[in-house]
Amino acid sequence: MGFARTCSVALVGVEGVVVEVQADLEPGVAAFTLVGLPDKSGSGFDLAVACAVLGAAERIDPRELADLVMIGELGLDGRVRPVRGILPAVLAAAEAGYEQVVVPEQTAAEASLVPGISVLGVRSLRQLIAVLTDEPVPEEEPDQEGRPDAMLAGLVVPGAGVGTGLSIDADTSPHDLADVAGQHTARTALEVAAAGGHHLMLYGPPGAGKTMLAERLPGILPPLTRQESLEVTAIHSVAGILPPGKPLVHKAPYCAPHHSATMQSLVGGGNGLPRPGAVSLAHRGVLFLDDATDGLCTLQARRITRGRQVGV
Structure with missing residues (x-):
C-alpha cells in the first residue's frame, strides 16, 4: 500500500490545463473515494486514475508515472478509447514541460503533430502496464468501434521537433472558382475579400449564385500556416469532427449554419x-450566413428587449 501520482489534462474551452492525479491506498474496509475532481465533461481522466491506483498498489513503479501525462477513456474490458480534444491537451502538456504523453492509439497521429514531445499510443491498459514494467507487450485486436485509423504502424511515435503526425488536407471539397461562368463583378469581389481578409456581403434574387460563390471562397484562400493549422485542428478536435485518418487541417475551413x-x-x-x-x-x-437577416432580426429583437430602446 502506498502513494502514487501522475498527470492528465482538463479542457477549458479549446485550451488544455495540466492537472495532477494522486492515489493513496491504505488498509481497511474495501472502499473507493474520489475527491477534488473539478467540473468536467467526458472521461479523459480514466487512464490516469487507473494508473495512479496501480502505482499506489505497487503494480507499476510510481517513479515511472510521475513524469507522464495520460489522456484516455477506459472501457470495462480495459481498452483505451479515444476522447475529444487530444491535440490541445498534448499542446498543454508540451508547454508545461512534459516530454512524454500516453494517448489512445486511434489518436496517436493527431497527438504527434505537437513538436518536442514523445507520444505513446496504446490499445489497452494491459499494453500500457507491459510497457511501463518492461514486460512483453501483449497483442490486442484494434478497436472496431473506434476510428478507422486505429491500426497504426507502432506503439511509440516519438516527437521529432517539428511534429511528426500524418498531414493530410482535411478539405476535400470539389468546389472551384474556375467552375463559375460569368459573374465577373462577384468573382472580383471574392478575390479582393480573399486577398485582404475582408468581410463580404452577397445579395440578389434566389438562384443568382450567392451560395455557389460562397462555397468557392475557401478555394482561393492561401493554405494555412503551420501555426494556423494547429489552431484550427485544435478547435475541430474539441468539437470531435476531425475526419478519420486526417488529423491536421491544412485548408481554410468553410462553415455554413x-x-x-x-x-x-x-x-x-x-x-x-x-x-x-x-x-x-x-x-x-x-463563415457563410445564408439569409442572415432572419438571424439578425432575432438578435435585434433581443437587444431591443434588453435595452428597451431602438436605434435607427
Whole structure:
C-alpha cells in the first residue's frame, strides 16, 4: 500500500490545463473515494486514475508515472478509447514541460503533430502496464468501434521537433472558382475579400449564385500556416469532427449554419465541456450566413428587449 501520482489534462474551452492525479491506498474496509475532481465533461481522466491506483498498489513503479501525462477513456474490458480534444491537451502538456504523453492509439497521429514531445499510443491498459514494467507487450485486436485509423504502424511515435503526425488536407471539397461562368463583378469581389481578409456581403434574387460563390471562397484562400493549422485542428478536435485518418487541417475551413440556427450553435456553449459553435469552427476560414437577416432580426429583437430602446 502506498502513494502514487501522475498527470492528465482538463479542457477549458479549446485550451488544455495540466492537472495532477494522486492515489493513496491504505488498509481497511474495501472502499473507493474520489475527491477534488473539478467540473468536467467526458472521461479523459480514466487512464490516469487507473494508473495512479496501480502505482499506489505497487503494480507499476510510481517513479515511472510521475513524469507522464495520460489522456484516455477506459472501457470495462480495459481498452483505451479515444476522447475529444487530444491535440490541445498534448499542446498543454508540451508547454508545461512534459516530454512524454500516453494517448489512445486511434489518436496517436493527431497527438504527434505537437513538436518536442514523445507520444505513446496504446490499445489497452494491459499494453500500457507491459510497457511501463518492461514486460512483453501483449497483442490486442484494434478497436472496431473506434476510428478507422486505429491500426497504426507502432506503439511509440516519438516527437521529432517539428511534429511528426500524418498531414493530410482535411478539405476535400470539389468546389472551384474556375467552375463559375460569368459573374465577373462577384468573382472580383471574392478575390479582393480573399486577398485582404475582408468581410463580404452577397445579395440578389434566389438562384443568382450567392451560395455557389460562397462555397468557392475557401478555394482561393492561401493554405494555412503551420501555426494556423494547429489552431484550427485544435478547435475541430474539441468539437470531435476531425475526419478519420486526417488529423491536421491544412485548408481554410468553410462553415455554413442554417439560417434558423440557435445562438448556441452559432457561438458555442453547452453544459460541462462547451462545444465550439459555427463561429469558432470557421476560424481562419469562411463563415457563410445564408439569409442572415432572419438571424439578425432575432438578435435585434433581443437587444431591443434588453435595452428597451431602438436605434435607427
